[in-house]
Amino acid sequence: MKKIVITLLCTTLILTNVVMMNSEVQASEDGTVLFEKGIVDELSPQPLVNVAIEEKNERFIAETDESQVTIPKDMEEPAILSDNEEGQSLSIQVNLDEKQNETISAEDTVVYETKNTSLGIDAFDGGLRHTYVMENKEAPNTFEVIYDADNISHLELSKDGEGKTDGSILIYDKAGETLAALDIPWAKDANGKDVETYYQINENNTVKQVIKVTDEVVYPVVADPTTFTTYFSSGKWIVRGKGKYNRSLSLVPKAKLRASGAFSFSLPFVVLSNAVAKDSWNKVYNKYKNSKHWEKTTGMKNQYMCHFSFAFGKSAFNLEPKRPVRSYFNTVRPPVYCNPE
Incomplete structure (x- = not known):
C-alpha cells in the first residue's frame, strides 16, 4: 500500500471529524424528525449505510445475503440478528425506563417514541445499530441492552496486549469463540461535542450504557451502540x-x-x-x-x-x-x- 493512500485517508478522516464537531443541530420535541432529517448520521462518527427494511407480519425485516435483522414493533420484544452462513441468531432486547408511545418507520429506521427519548433500530450489512436520542434533560441517561443466544456464554470488555480496554465488548459462546462484537461507545450533543459515556456489563449478559450529561450539554444527545456479527x-x-x-x-x-x-x-x-x-x-x-x-x-x-x-x-x-x-x-x-x- 502506498504512503500517499494512508495520508489521504487520514486527512479525509480529520476533515470529516472537524465538520462534525462544527455542526449545529436544533433540538426537536419529536425525535423521529432527527432520524428523518439524517441528523443522527450527521452526529455519528461512523456513517452507516442502512439495509432497506420491509414490514412483514407485524415486524420489520432487513435482509442481505449473509444476514437478516428482524425488528419488532413492540419495544419490549427483542430484535433478532441472524447470521445466515453460520446458522446462528442473536437476540437483542432493549430496556428503557420510559414506556413506548408509538412506533414509526423513518428512513429505513424503526423508531420507538417515549416521553423524553427516541430509540432507533436499523440494520447494516453485517450487524445492527441501536440509536438513543435523549431529547431533553428529563430523559434517562442510562440504557440497557440484553444479549441472548442458544450458545451464549458471557460478555467481557475487550483488552489489548497490555490489558487496556477501549470500551468495546466481545460476546462469547460456550466453546470460548467470539459470537459478536459491540463497538466503542460514544455520545455527542446537538453541537457535535463529545459527551462522556461508557459501558457496564451486568448480570444476564446485560450491557448498560451510561451517558454522563452536564449542564453544558445541548439537547438532543445521541449515542448509537453497534453490534457486529459478520464482516x-x-x-x-x-x-x-x-x-x-x-x-x-x-x-x-x-x-x-x-x-x-x-x-x-x-x-x-x-x-x-x-x-x-x-x-x-x-x-x-x-x-x-x-x-x-x-x-x-x-x-x-x-x-x-x-x-x-x-x-x-x-x-x-x-x-x-x-x-x-x-x-x-x-x-x-x-x-x-x-x-x-
Whole structure:
C-alpha cells in the first residue's frame, strides 16, 4: 500500500471529524424528525449505510445475503440478528425506563417514541445499530441492552496486549469463540461535542450504557451502540502474478468494518476497535485455518491487523501466507505497509 493512500485517508478522516464537531443541530420535541432529517448520521462518527427494511407480519425485516435483522414493533420484544452462513441468531432486547408511545418507520429506521427519548433500530450489512436520542434533560441517561443466544456464554470488555480496554465488548459462546462484537461507545450533543459515556456489563449478559450529561450539554444527545456479527462480503484463495508471494487469502470487507477501522482515528489513544478487530480476525481464522494454503498464523494475523487499522480503504484485504513472519511494528512500518519482506 502506498504512503500517499494512508495520508489521504487520514486527512479525509480529520476533515470529516472537524465538520462534525462544527455542526449545529436544533433540538426537536419529536425525535423521529432527527432520524428523518439524517441528523443522527450527521452526529455519528461512523456513517452507516442502512439495509432497506420491509414490514412483514407485524415486524420489520432487513435482509442481505449473509444476514437478516428482524425488528419488532413492540419495544419490549427483542430484535433478532441472524447470521445466515453460520446458522446462528442473536437476540437483542432493549430496556428503557420510559414506556413506548408509538412506533414509526423513518428512513429505513424503526423508531420507538417515549416521553423524553427516541430509540432507533436499523440494520447494516453485517450487524445492527441501536440509536438513543435523549431529547431533553428529563430523559434517562442510562440504557440497557440484553444479549441472548442458544450458545451464549458471557460478555467481557475487550483488552489489548497490555490489558487496556477501549470500551468495546466481545460476546462469547460456550466453546470460548467470539459470537459478536459491540463497538466503542460514544455520545455527542446537538453541537457535535463529545459527551462522556461508557459501558457496564451486568448480570444476564446485560450491557448498560451510561451517558454522563452536564449542564453544558445541548439537547438532543445521541449515542448509537453497534453490534457486529459478520464482516466480509466474500473471501477466497487467489493467485496474483508469478511472484513468490502470489498466493493470498483475499477478503472483501463490508463497509461497516472499514468504518470501524476508520473510527479508531477519531478517538485519542485508540489503536483500533479491539472487539471488532478480534472478532473479525477470529472468524477469518476459524473459517480458513484448515485450508491447505494456510500457514504462518502469526504473520497472517499481523497482516490482517495492519489492514484493519491502516489499510481499511483497500478494495480487499490480501493476506499472503508465504510472507516471512515479522513483528507487528515491522509489518506496519514504511515501506512495508502490511507486506513484510
